[in-house]
Amino acid sequence: xxxxxxxxxxxxxxxxxxxxxxxxDGFSELAPTAVxxxxxxxxxxxxxxxxxxxxxxLVYATWAGLGIVATALVGVVVFEESVDAxxxxxxxxxxxxxxxxxxxxxxxxxxx
Numbered sequence: 001x002x003x004x005x006x007x008x009x010x011x012x013x014x015x016x017x018x019x020x021x022x023x024x025d026g027f028s029e030l031a032p033t034a035v036x037x038x039x040x041x042x043x044x045x046x047x048x049x050x051x052x053x054x055x056x057x058l059v060y061a062t063w064a065g066l067g068i069v070a071t072a073l074v075g076v077v078v079f080e081e082s083v084d085a086x087x088x089x090x091x092x093x094x095x096x097x098x099x100x101x102x103x104x105x106x107x108x109x110x111x112x
Contacts, residue, residue, distance in 0.1 A: 015071050
């Protein structure tokens, strides 16, 4: 279970960094810019730890897919961005793909 907790923390760090990227106003705001750097460095560090136990394809697909959906949801809540039915359907397909890969695919066995 530890690698999945580490992966979840990596996703949270990436979403935090990306949210701060928007708030940094082109890197002109110091505090959000610092959060971007810490978020991305932390995310990649945690991804590296995750890759000690899980295969790269599984890790990257999960990190990228859930990061995309979480970042889009943050955009809606924090930045009042809008989504339409096609966006919701697309995000649902991304989540379904991540679930299928993690729960049902035999293609990825643990790295060790």
